[in-house]
Amino acid sequence: MRILFLGDIVGRAARRAVIDRLPEIRERLSVDFTIVNGENAAGGFGITEDICNELIDAGADVITTGNHAFDQREALVFIDRQPRLLRPLNYPPGTPGRGAGLYETANGRRVLVLAPMGQVYMHPLLDDPFAAVERELAACPLGEGADAVVVDMHAEITSEKMAMGHFCDGRASLVVGSHTHVPTADAQILPEGTAFMTDAGMCGDYDSVIGMEKDEPLNRFTRRIPSARFSPAMGEPTICGVLVETDDATGLARNIAPLRTGGRLREAWPDF
Numbered sequence: 001m002r003i004l005f006l007g008d009i010v011g012r013a014a015r016r017a018v019i020d021r022l023p024e025i026r027e028r029l030s031v032d033f034t035i036v037n038g039e040n041a042a043g044g045f046g047i048t049e050d051i052c053n054e055l056i057d058a059g060a061d062v063i064t065t066g067n068h069a070f071d072q073r074e075a076l077v078f079i080d081r082q083p084r085l086l087r088p089l090n091y092p093p094g095t096p097g098r099g100a101g102l103y104e105t106a107n108g109r110r111v112l113v114l115a116p117m118g119q120v121y122m123h124p125l126l127d128d129p130f131a132a133v134e135r136e137l138a139a140c141p142l143g144e145g146a147d148a149v150v151v152d153m154h155a156e157i158t159s160e161k162m163a164m165g166h167f168c169d170g171r172a173s174l175v176v177g178s179h180t181h182v183p184t185a186d187a188q189i190l191p192e193g194t195a196f197m198t199d200a201g202m203c204g205d206y207d208s209v210i211g212m213e214k215d216e217p218l219n220r221f222t223r224r225i226p227s228a229r230f231s232p233a234m235g236e237p238t239i240c241g242v243l244v245e246t247d248d249a250t251g252l253a254r255n256i257a258p259l260r261t262g263g264r265l266r267e268a269w270p271d272f
Helices: 011-028 049-058 075-081 129-139 158-168 215-223
Strands: 002-006 033-037 062-064 100-104 110-114 148-154 174-178 195-197 239-246 253-261
Touching (some): 002 011, 002 148, 002 174, 011 033, 011 049, 011 239, 011 253, 033 148, 049 062, 062 110, 110 129, 129 148, 174 239, 195 239
Parallel strands (some): 174 195
Antiparallel strands (some): 002 239, 239 253
């Protein structure tokens, strides 16, 4: 099975690029299942129901989020009726929505998607992500309850993401980081067969400060005084993500490679 993960979509230009190009990308890479992180899709902060539906119509099978999951207040309501939208897994009990889901591909294979959020330098501070992931993996093991397991580890620091990769090694098909909006160069298969990449990068304009127009972030770094809202950069976006190919017999990874297309970053297409 081929599973595509696209990193955080930042703002309208990136959203339009993903919606326009995702059908072509899926066809070119023979993708069976697509996960997109959409937590910055609405003006850089959160996601609306209309945007969520547009991404699903374009070919996203699941949309994950992170610390901006509920920035658009309507998400508190519509997330309960949209099973393909995941908020962080480790929110306390009673939070609207769900942080995990088991989904079926067009040919009947089952993909478990988990969306934990890290704790270090993150707000809000949620429950232990490792304990939350352990519960889900025990309830729906790879090769038994699910044909593939994907973990979107939404976290600030690389060590917490790497720790999650090793924690899940041999029990997940792919552990991929999101949130920091910069693609890392460490796509690999861990010793027990789990594909890992510290951060998939963002879908956004890289002539920016992590997807935002440069003036206000520079002002805050140099003058320490906020003077305006952050606004997503509107230049040509780069679509960034990762493709993993799993072994149908075990659900573990056979291949992993980054995807980068459009915009300023060097083009990279998986060659398997």
